[in-house]
Amino acid sequence: MPLALLSACTAGPSTRPGIVVNDGVQQQAPPVAQPSGPAPLPELGTPANAKIRWSPCAAEITATLPRTTLPTECARVSAVLDSPSLPGQGLARLQVLKIGSGPVPVAVFNDVDGVPGTVYAARLAAALPPALLTEVSLVGVDRRGTGGSDPARCVPEETRTGIVGLDPRELDVEAAVDQARTAGQQCSITLEVRLQALDTWRSAGDAETLRVGLGMTRLHAIGHGEGSRVLSVFAERYPDRVGRLVLDGLPDPNPDAKIVLEGVAEGADATFGAFAEDCAARGCELGNARAALTEILDRAETDPLSTPDDIGITPGVVLRVLLAGLSDRQSWPTLSRALADLRSGNTSGVAAAITPVLRETENRAATFDATLVTRCNDTKSRLATEQLTAAAKDWNTRFPVFGALTAQWLAVCSPWPIPSRELPQPSARTAPPIVVLGTATDPVTPLSGTDHAAQQLATASLVTWQGAGHGALGSSACATEAAAAFITEGAVPRDGTVCPP
Structure with missing residues (x-):
């Protein structure tokens, strides 16, 4: 069923001219020649040679989820820990959850200080158009160190x-x-x-591991808040493997934390x-x-x-x-x-x-x-x-x-060791179109920072919701329909689209 943009959305001004198995580790894929310019939006595609084994979710997981009639399954995915002291070595276990009946998986990454990605995906599924969940399934990922993904337990x-x-x-x-x-x-x-393997750079590597495990040529994904930064770094690291990305509340990439x-x-x-x-x-x-x-x-x-x-x-x-x-x-x-x-x-x-x-x-x-x-x-x-x-x-x-x-x-x-690898300021110049959602009054990822991040992404199309709260997806009907139409139909919203409060 087509998912069209709501007529309330209007155009506003713009300032922009490896292999995975359940108990193994990722093997490096051979290098791929990079295109010289932005890639066209890829087809959705369907999984081929998926390696993740899904099963019913454990009781301790289902107890944290909202009630739903949608089919829900869970799995564990093994990724490379890749600590600076042991590059390319070690094991990181990721908890993932699939919800929806659609054949195309769409990964979901949440803020590291929000609810685990598995829980966020289940909550998001309840807020999205029902027709969307018959075309795609959401795959929530507990970021490394959070939720069920070897959670960090270290502060007294x-x-x-x-x-x-x-x-x-x-x-x-x-x-x-x-x-x-x-x-x-x-x-x-x-x-x-x-310790130093819990960061956004390596979480972007986990997204690539998940892509391979899902059997997808390209990763389709939704990021919420700081989880969007994981996907923007993914797009910078693996531009030829980017599918249809929706970044809701993308943080300011400025390396100066004070700003x-x-x-x-x-x-x-x-x-x-x-x-x-x-x-x-x-x-x-x-x-x-x-x-x-x-x-x-x-x-x-x-x-x-x-x-x-x-x-x-x-x-x-x-x-x-x-x-x-x-x-x-x-x-x-x-x-x-x-x-x-x-x-x-x-x-x-x-x-x-x-x-x-x-x-x-x-x-x-x-x-x-x-x-x-x-x-x-x-x-x-x-x-x-x-x-x-x-x-x-x-x-x-x-x-x-x-x-x-x-x-x-x-x-x-301030007393923490300076990171061994500074996060890039992604431009993703050869990636296909990316949709960025911003919220006019956001307490976590303010619109000024989201706009800055979107301007740096060469193929970003920014949709702004004139509302309040952290993120527009599921809260703004206009922004939600724009994201759904982009994922399912490949309809790229006009850069500078403005959604009403």
């Missing part, structure tokens, strides 16, 4: 809690650096050669403004969201509550929960209710959001560890204490909600 619980619990408004960057130094030392001991994070702080504060306006418009439990947040943070500073498993609800915890909740536009009512409950002394909503970040169980690692390792491995910027303090003070003044919290990422990565 007290250190993890210490970093997250810091009140960013105190601008004590030395405390953050000290805690991060302890985390880095322990992760180096615990993870050994795996990138300044944009993130601005976008996060703007998204809180949109949340406050939405709260007022629907008469939410918070009333005046800005005044309520100030009240909640002040109480968290002077008389913090605790969750049932003894997590202190500090200002740092509140702000992290708020930022995570702002990312999902559909969850804003749940977020406002959780904050209102917290103001009344009920910690259940905040506890549900922060516990997976800080606490690990036998079957689930704390998500903080993989986020810390991957983000710092991807970041080359290392600033002196004076520079960190100056940035924190400046951002806290200009972006009073999230400025200081965002500056903490500069601090926690």
